[in-house]
Amino acid sequence: MNKILLVIQREYLTRVQKKSFWIASLLGPILITAIYAIPIWLAMQDKEVKRIEILDESGLFQAKDLVDKEVEFKLVNKPAAELKASFSKEGFVAFVHLPKNIVSDSKELKIYSEKNLSLPLKSSIERVIEKKVRATLMQQAGIASEVYEKTQVEINSETISVSSTGDETSSSSGGAMILAGVMGMLLYITLLLYGSQVMAGVIEEKSSRIIEVIISSIKPYQLMLGKILGVGMVGLTQFLLWIVLTIGLTQVASTFYGSSPIQQRVEQVKKADPEVAKTMEASPMDEVTKVIESTNIPLVLGGFLFYFLFGYLLYSSLFAAIGSAVESTAEAQQFTFIVMLPIILAFIMAQFTMQDPDSTMAFWASMIPFTSPINMMVRLPYGVPMWELATSMVLLVLGFLGCSWISARIYRVGILMYGKKITVKEMAKWLFYKG
Amino acid sequence: MILSIQNVVKRYADHTALAGVSLEIPKGQIFGLLGPNGAGKTSLIRIVNQITAPDEGQVIFDGEVLHPKHVEQIGYLPEERGLYKKMKVGDQLMYLAQLKGLSKAEAQSRLKDWFIRLDIKDWWYKQVDDLSKGMQQKTQFIATVVHEPKLLILDEPFSGFDPINANMLKDEILGLKERGTSILFSTHRMESVEELCDSIALINQAKVVLTGEKEEVRNRFKKDEYAVKFSGELTNSSAFEVVSIDAEQHSAVIKLAKSNGTNQAISALIKQVDLFEFKEVIPSFNDIFIQVVEETK
Known part of the structure; x- marks a missing residue:
């Protein structure tokens, strides 16, 4: 038994004394913290607003219909061929060509861009157009726009697990x-x-x-x-180091996050409008x-x-x-x-x-x-x-x-x-x- | 007897390594375990070291049936020996000494003595990787003897040693013998047998084919042959027969017609030639080894 302890001691000490052990122990938490902190940091950076030109042949869209937090639309009225050639030179990411019959046949919608369009941007554009087209179709079917607005609800469920004794805890799938x-x-x-x-x-x-x-x-x-x-x-020592260091580092990271201008603004908004604060809770x-x-x-x-x-x-x-x-x-x-x-x-x-x-x-x-x-x-x-x-x-x-x-x-x-x-x-x- | 090996059999899947080996190894001697490669020496040594167990038979160590506690009274320098490359010399020897049952304090003080003795005081914090081969061999030797074993088992101890280190090792081995350590010495280098061993056993093809005290074994292999130097013409006579002759050197080997017939041989010789030298041919262990191995094939 005594000799097994000697072997354990040697195996443990020779490994813990190695530089590579400490490098892995330190890098682990830094990586974990980075995975957690980088998205927050990126979110803190102001997003660049993408500018899009729209040629609307249907005449359906007005400037107020084309509002999106990440995309800035500009309605233009020039020949399509000319726009195709000029949009990127004028600093627009893409040029959207809406056909005359967009309401009845949406397949004709075309988006031109210099580089491949990112998926989120494409869906942002589509979402804006979809919304207007749907509203128009509703109107044509005789449904008032107020009725339509009212039907636009979002459902967020709260999941609760119930134990056999009837205790309820809020669960999170x-x-x-x-x-x-x-x-x-x-x-x-x-x-x-x-x-x-x-x-x-x-x-x-x-x-x-x-x-x-x-x-x-x-x-x-x-x-x-x-x-x-x-x-x-x-292995257990490494886990312990990882846990302690990760907690330490995330504490540091969150103090930094907490004092950032964004967090302060969030707090202000919460105070001003309790309704908004509620939705913000779902972070x-x-x-x-x-x-x-x-x-x-x-x-x-x-x-x-x-x-x-x-x-x-x-x-x-x-x-x-x-x-x-x-x-x-x-x-x-x-x-x-x-x-x-x-x-x-x-x-x-x-x-x-x-x-x-x-x-x-x-x-x-x-x-x-x-x-x-x-x-x-x-x-x-x-x-x-x-x-x-x-x-x-x-x-x-x-x-x-x-x-x-x-x-x-x-x-x-x-x-x-x-x-x-x-x-x-x-x-x-x-x-x-x-x- | 420090070691009494009784009818030990060890079989592996495809061959028998030891087929009923019995040996008596006396206390305080250097005992040579000889044999060609693959004869079963290493198998026998591993059984004594309790690395493997015999299929049949038993081993008695210092009057007791071999038991795991005895590993602390045995020191083993294997033929294939190594060290942890990424460990410091001192740490490594402390580890090996403690595995042999020494307490930490005891291990430390004995190792310090050895470091002074072999003049390697400043090696303690050196990494094994940085040692030369000779230095590593010294380290391995210390690890083998630091716990002052009753029985020391050395498997081809001189292989890879340079003459200086080989000499040091030889002196240390003789010193240990003087202090009462029994030494089992496995080799196929006959010159070290002649020099160091008190008794020998020769193993061939899983069996002991020859055993005994060194001089006694040698006498057994004497063939009544004598080397002579002379001038004149040498021919066979009734008292002897010429085995070989070198006319240029005026020397020859003769074989007596009957044992102890030296006087008759000499008188026959001086009738034929002027005799300068008459000396018994003592067989070397090299010759004995080759002869016995050939005979038992």
Whole structure:
């Protein structure tokens, strides 16, 4: 036991003392913060208003119909051929040609631009024209414009989850999906990252030929276990650093955001007009708050740690077995695919689980030990029956024990095998070697 | 006996590495384990080190059946030896010493002694990557002996050593023997056997084919042959037979007609030639090795 601790200590310290560990630990939160902060920063920049020329042959449009917050329209009355040649020289992004019979046949609408038109701009133009055409059609059908205006409602639902005891909590489907996606992604990356670190460590010991000295002091399975646990602790340390640094950095970023002119203006508008303030509440930040309120944070966090730990233990023991059978990272490639396949499969399944967390596929994906870490983490924010969670956890632990037994048997033979091309069939034989 | 190997069998999927090997290795000696490549030496050493277990038979270490606790009383320098390249020499040796059961403080003080002894005081903070091969070999040797094992197992210890380091290693090995360490020394270099070993065992094709005390083994392979120097004409006689002759050098090897018949041979010789030199041919371990391996093929 004492010796396993020594191995854990060495594995942990040699990795934590490396520069690359600290670079990854610092860059991670900066990247996460950047992903969160850059859209806000971009939103703070004044958007450039795009200018569009419109030639309206139908005579339907007046200047007041052509209002959009991102696009400035200018009605012109010149021959189409002349406009085609001149619009870009006069600083217009595009030139829109509305045909005479736009109301009856909208297919004739043509937009000319120098560069490819961006999709949002195209839909902005179409939206403005659509609105007017629809209103005209309504009028022709005898529906008064006031009636039409009244029918333009937008529905925003509030989702509420009700527990069996009747407790109601405001839930957030969008937020749960984001949380699920982040969890799944994080597990996927870390399983691959730390699993291959274990493999590289085993290959290093074998190729540098220190292995025989080490296993004359401790049993191979002790060395394997110590290595896996040591690297796992490096992973947990990195998570901890990421969490602490991300929280720190987002605090800094949000103080900056809070004191920005935009935020001040938003506050002013809220004070002046409570109605506007209400709609402004539905901002992304609000969604985040809602997720935090509606999810069982200790359960999700505990679940994440559990599924990271056992998922990692299961996969890294397989990675260790592969590392033991080969002599170089290049040679390992053909075998790593076998182990990576279930991780990739689990990640693909997770995309479907996210869409429908209660489907039969999602159920089985979150039960089978190879796919359950990622898929159960994706299901967890949506709420999972306790018995399913418990079964999945027990199965994962059993899966880990089975895999580590197999791996340990391959490992003890593999680490002493040199100068031989190993096949999967060969590795299967090692399982039955004695002592 | 420090080590008593009793009828050990080790089979792998496609071959038998050890087919009932029995050996007695006395305390305080340097015991040479000889044999051609693939004879089963490394398999036997791995069993003694408890890296693998025998399929049959057992090993008695210092009066007790071999047990995991014994790894702390054995030092092992494998033929394929290496170090963690990205670790500092001091850290690495501390790690290896502690794995052999030394406490942190003990490991530190003993290592410091060794660093002074081998005159490598300023290596402690050097990374292994920056060491020359000879320096790495010194480091590996310290790792093998720092826990003061009762039994030292050296597998081809001189391979890759330059003459200076080989000499240092030889002195250290003899020093350890003097302080009571038993040494199991595996090699196929016969000159180091002649120089260092007290007893030997020769393994070929998974079996012990020859074992015994060095001089006794040598005597067993004497063929009653004598090297002679002379002037004159040498021919066969009733007392001896000429095995080979070099007329230019005036030397020859003769084989006596019967053992202990040296006096008869000499009197027969001086009748034929002027005799300058008469010396027994003592077989080298190289010859013994080749002869036995050929015979047991």
